[in-house]
Amino acid sequence: MNKPSLVEQLDAYLLRVLHTLLTERSVTRTAIRLGQSQPAISNTLKRLRDITGDAILVRGKNGMTATARGEELLKLAAEGLQILEQIASPAPAFVPASSQRVFHLGAPDYLSPSLIPLVMEKIRIQAPQAGLVVHALTAGFDYAAALELGELDCVIGNWPEQLPHLHLAPLFDDELVCMLNRQHPVINKGLSLRYYLDMPHLAPTPYMAGHRSIIDVALEAQGLKRHIQMTVPYFGMVPYILSRTDLIFTTSRSFAIACAKDWPLAILPVPVHMPKMQFFMLWHQRAHAAADVQWLRGIIAETSTQVLASAPNGIAGVVTDAHAPPHC
Template sequence: MKYISMFDKIDLHLIRVLHTVLTERSVSRAALRLGMYQPAVSAALKRLRELAGDPLLVRSGAGMVPTVAGLRMIEPAADILRSATVLFSDARSFDPATAQHSFSLAASDYLDPLFLPQLVTQIKSLAPECPIHIYPLSADADYRHQLAQGEVDVVIGNWPKPPDDLHLGRLFGDEVVSLVSHQHPAVRRGWDVEAWLAAEHIAPTPTHPGARGVIDDHLVTQGLTRHITVRCPHFGLIPAMVAGSLLVLTTGRQYCERFTGVLPVQVLPCPVPFPRMMYYQLWHERTHASNAARWLREQIKSVAASLRRPETEAAAA
């Protein structure tokens, strides 16, 4: 109890006076540096002496020097002042060049395959000391809980109707198309709705039993069902599976077109009209005012804008 009552008598202002008096070795110079009147500094020093049970600063010839106890207090006092500065300055500002803030995000692998590589490159070039943790939007991931608990700063993906209990930033919209092998019959003769539905489709593994993706959700509203013969949890591997088979992948044009120059695949229009796939970043109220999190969201938005196809950007505007 004695320690607690003593601790209650110490405030940050006293620590600042203590450090300044001991480093300046002069009450008058300390007063000038602190912007205080000399009697006020003398009064604070008297309180500090009473608390420490030591004179802290004593005369030596024409000047003053710290006592042994005073010398031991200089560095701890400096540590306290530095910590106090960091405690509040980090809340007000964020300097990516010197920050050591850890960023965490969860992202759908339906994104443009260039998105995450370019995002990491941009963050590391601007904030080299900031660690980055990227998590998948997997079947067992509760992104609402992750955001609320601070496990991730932001979630990136596509939702037909994004949740209204989170903050939302729109990244881009994309046309829904189908990706097929150059050898697929539809490349030569085209297809109608019936032929497209009857084709062999490949789709991502559902996030949970009974779940449907945005493609099948829309088909259900039209009273339609496509013929899915392959499910795969690794979306990034699906284009290569399409290239060597007669499978059909239906997703955003921007994703599909990243593979047309590296695989024997081709983009075809869907005979079933789909609404545009909308991609967003979501974040919780707890990080809404954070300067570090705001900076991260700006980088995400910047990279998304740099990857947009011009016609996609015009259509989404």
């Protein structure tokens, strides 16, 4: 068995004795202060001399005095004990008002009209010196790895499959609707299931390779498939595209309402049964107990409740005066 190196022989006890010896400049007073016998402290001093290669304390005119190296060791021992105390102490309380922490949140960009601005507003009020960086979720971005490495603090998502090793907290549900150009002929004809499946669809680019949208998963479960003709990675482009094309876009009600306020777009019910979009928050175990990330998760959860409370009930009032869609 290999003998431990000199560094490996150091422990908290030796560090405490070293600091006390250099502070008291006396083996006897050190023994009394630490509740040890004088021979035990003498033996420990010998060990410390072997480890450091220095006498540490030598006899002087008025008792023991520290060597030049001993004076250096006193400072290092004090710093070492302070570090050990910090390691053994609970993490300091997180104070939002004085925090300069920069948080990192992964989120789909179609949350921008509702949730993200409210999250930023609350952070500005409660933690005016803190920062928030929102990272777009794209096909080339491994959000799970980013959470594990600490590059992201948490992620907001709504995809059907979740990774089992991540913590999950539900945020809110939102129904699916169709959004299209207000001048589209289907507005007067009525959006039947046949029209819906045959029409050219605009769809978002998947967040990650292999991810499928809740829409296509639900259609496949019913033996159906829509015709996706174009995809776009930026939801901010959707109203621009729909206002100039005959494409149809299936999305959350909250996003559709936000777009229809400023664009010549109509909102119609989806002519087939669709589950609601379930938005959730994900985070890794590494940040589960971190006070600052707990605070951020609380801000997001509180804001989600606010989004639900301010959203109009159903889609009445924003759906165009189209004929009732036949389900055929």
